Amino acid sequence: MxxxxxxxxxxxxxxxxxxxxxxxxxxxxxxxxxxxxxxxxxxxxxxxxxxxxxxxxxxxxxxxxxxxxxxxxxxxxxxxxxxLKHGTEYLEQNVNRYVNISAIKHYFNVSNSYVVNKLFLVLFPWRHKPWSRKQSTGPNGQEGWYLPPRDDLNSPDMYIPLMGFVTYILLSAMVAGLRGEFQPEIFGWTASAAFVMVAVELLLLKLGCYLLSISNDSQLLDLIAYSGYKFVGAIVTIVLSEILNGGKGTGGWIGWTIFTYTFMANALFLLRSLKYVLLPENPSDERGTMQTVARSQKMQRTYFLAGYSYVVQLVLMWYLTRV
Amino acid sequence: MAMLFGFGNLIYIIVLLTNAIAILSEDRFLARIGWSNTVQQPGFGQQVGGDASIKHKLINLMTSVRTLMRIPLILINTVIILYELFFG
Structure with missing residues (x-):
């Protein structure tokens, strides 16, 4: 009316x-x-x-x-x-200045089959063969931007990490409830703990990238996306060990076996996926006298990548699975 | 599950680490162990232009933190001390 x-x-x-x-x-x-x-x-x-x-x-x-x-x-x-309309426009303009909305939308462009395949890939990365991201070919034939996750299995997305984050919080609250020690504060504790963990991880990554002078465009968003895939492994570990251990937590040899498996899978997945972010192929570095420097730098970067995907992930996933 | 981390603890850790970097004295400590920011003579076999070494980057980072964060750190520390006095 x-x-x-x-x-x-x-x-x-x-x-x-x-x-x-x-x-x-x-x-x-x-x-x-x-x-x-x-x-x-x-x-x-x-x-x-x-x-x-x-x-x-x-x-x-x-x-x-x-x-x-x-x-x-x-x-x-x-x-x-x-x-309200003007306020929304103003807000969008000001948010766009700090956060690139369209760049983030690219990470949420997922399909059902992509999500299923990606979850499978995170848990079983052993036999996956091409790990490089596909690039769309422009009309002139030159290589253009990366394809969105809907079209490329190897592309990072933010849907699975975000859902994994939320699911992890709810799951840890549910596990606490099954043990009869549920409090409403558990949501806040778990959320802030997981968030702080991701933040510390990103800070370490950025520091490492700065020290090793690794620069890549759209790097931060990729790193944020990849830092969230360990929630998948953590959720699988918690659920399976809760079921198999009969509700006694993630201890015992069953729990540790499942944890080791998911950790190894996640680490291999990160090692292969982050290769293009942390070990960029710079043809400009390959000139004459810089060869030895480039080689030692490449070694350092490789160690950094391996240390991140194995050591750091081990600590963080261990912390995540101690519900 | 003992909560090691939280937002408050994260802020404390970051502030304390920044304090730790900012408190290092250029003359008394860093120059003695050879970490001062003075321009060094390029030695034999050392590359001149690209200071890509990790040590150099660390020194640069520490100098920038000391230059940039001195006055903000005073404010932040005051606020945290007052907060701890009244509510801690």
Whole structure:
């Protein structure tokens, strides 16, 4: 009703029609509510002197019933909507300055088959063969941007890490509930612990990239995406060992076997996937005297990559699976 | 599960590490162990231009932290000390 109400007088096309609007105000509520006339008047008197007014519930109800059809209220709605729209635009502009929205949308461009295949790949990376990302070919034949995850299994995405993060929090709360020690604070604790863990990991990665002077475009978002895949292994470890251990936690040789398997799978997955991020092929480094320097630097980077995907991941996944 | 980490602890760790970097004295400590930021003479076989070594990068990072974070660190430390005094 209110939508047609302010759709009828389009303010942009006929500005002079704004003038009759205030006269319209008093006409409509009086017409719309004929049954209780006396409380209406009393209520209007109450507007003039708000301190003495004790409006009966009937009168106030009638006033609220007319609220939607009141043209003043509709103008208020319109103003509010315009303000909201401008505010949203402003927010988008300012957010876009710090976070590249379209670059993030690229990471959420996933399909069902991609998610299933990627989960399978994270858990069973042993026989997977081509690990390089596909690049789309531009119309001129030169290599363009990387394909989105929907078209490329080896592309990092942020859907699985984000869902893994949320699932991990819920799962750890559920495990605590099964043991009968659930508190509502567990959500906050687990969330902040997992978030801080990822943050520390990213800080270490960025520091390592700075020290080894590794630079790559769209690197940070890739690293964020890849740092979230260990939640998949952690969730699988927790669930399987809870089931197989009969609810006694992730200890015992069954739990440690499952943990070792998921850790090794995740580490190999990261080692292969992060190769293009942390070991970029720079043909410009290969000139003459720089050869030895480039070789030693490549060794350092390789050690860094291996240390990240095995040592750091071991500590972090161990911490994650201690629910 | 003992919560080792939390947002508060993360902030404390970062602030303490930044303090630790900023407190290192250039004259008294870093110059003695050869980590000062002075321009070194390129030795024999050392490459001149590209200071790509990890040590050089670390020294640069420490110098930048000391230069950039001196005044903000005073503010942050004051705020944290007041917070700990009143609410800790």
């Amino acid at each position: 209110q939508r047609t109400g302010y759709g009828n007088p389009p303010p942009a096309t006929s500005p002079p029609l704004h003038h009759p609007v205030p006269q319209h105000i008093s006409a409509v509520p009086q017409l719309r509510s004929p049954p209780p006339p006396a409380p209406q008047i009393q209520h209007q008197a109450g507007y003039g002197n708000p301190y003495q007014s004790h409006p009966p519930p009937q009168g106030s109800f009638g006033a609220y019933g007319n609220f939607m059809s009141d043209p003043t209220a509709q103008m208020g709605f319109q103003v509010g909507q315009t303000a």
